Amino acid sequence: MTEPILRVRNLRATVAGQQVVEDVTFDVPATGVTAVLGRNGVGKTSTLKALLGLYDRTGEVTLAGERIDRLSTDRIVRRGVGYVPEDREVFAGLTVAENLRLAERDASPRRELVADLFPDLVKRSAQRAGTLSGGQQQMVSLARALLNDNRLLLVDEPTKGLAPKIVTEVATALAEAAASAPVLLVEQNLEVISRLATTVVVIDAGRVVHTGDAAELLDDPDRIQRLLGVHTSENAA
């Protein structure tokens, strides 16, 4: 069995003195998509932000064998961690081209890949990102991460608030991304999980309460309802 790309041990995080991640331990395999699931407000986004050093944290985080839990956010990212934040966080006053140029870390950024995945962005390169639709902004946010050759992608609720057609496009882009780098994905949409994820980590009240195979969990409606509070079509019937 190959070594995990990311090992997280006893991760705790605080924001303004408030504990937002209690004690999180899990591994991210070196390939495929690992989905982080959980009810609203249980600490999924906080876990991603803590991994990236955006929140004060303690515990041990290892990326490909190297401790990264004491590194600043920019150093963690430069070690090959791409980040797609919740709510996109594009720079509204910059153009699409400037948003993408700012994100280029590598000497040879993968502009062709981004142009192939998101042709609409090429057409809108001179447009201010703040004037784009939510779906287009999500494409900018994903494109920023995909421009670089990452060892791991952290993706936070990329389909939140998007139209079904855009959700499909985003899922396709994520599948493309997962072909070249493992992805740690926070997502609420079980259809997207079912299409992309190989492994799941379920968080509740800031702690990991389940890890395992994605397909196994998705085939068990009772467990989904217990862990996530979600009624799937099977258990509703």
Place this chain on the structure above:
Amino acid sequence: MSTIVLLLITGLGLGALYFLVASGLSLIYGLMGVLNFAHGSFLTLGAFAGWEVARRLGADSWGIFGLALVVGAAVGAAFAALTELLLVRRLYERHIEQVLVTVGLALATVALFEGTWGSDPEFIEGPAWLRSTTDVAGAPIPNDRFLAIGAAVLVLVGIVLFLRYTRFGLIIRAGVENRAMVTALGIDVRKAFTLVFAVGGAAAGLGGVLASQYFGYVSPHLGAHLLIFAFIVTVIGGLGSLTGAAVAAVLVAVLQQFANYYWGVGDLVVVLLLALVLLVRPSGLLGRSA
């Protein structure tokens, strides 16, 4: 008519000085959220550095005056960069401590300047052209006003081009919007912090040399006097907005000149304008809404 022209151009000259201080304040607050009360000290040290150059090498020559401007800007930049590296860097997101440290530095440097150059104003000479006037629509305009206006326009254009066409400029514009996201793209935003302090310090140092020509003297309190109005300009223009600072600098200075000439209440009118803007548009003329 000639009085109006005189007041208008003199106001523009004063506005140019306000802008040279306020541009740095605005950039520093916009990117880092730091209210830098030591910014006036960058101006004062730049002014004294320029004065020392003129005193030692001769004040009459344009070449020496140009050198004084360069030295003033360089000294302001170096002092500002050191302030960021040694004091402010440890205090990001700690706003109370930032205020205490920068106010403390401002007080300490004024005392240091008084100890070094004395507390009395030192009158300053310059090229003869700066001491004479040019007739505009019947109004004799002191030539140093034109120099201050020209320098401020060049600084504004220079900063705008820097922000628009360089990678550091791109980082600064993005950082003003969302600093955390800039770091999440793998960019060490601290380098941009130091650079912004240095750019702001250079503008203030340049402003110091020009202010000493405008007022005819240099003193340890020159920066503190201009800093008050620069803060008002920064707030009226919108914290973090360079264009807002330019517009507000002109508005404040011209209004101040007219109110002083006709009613002798220039400072009061400026404070009333500040109160009005804060009531009607708290984010400033061109600032982003909260």
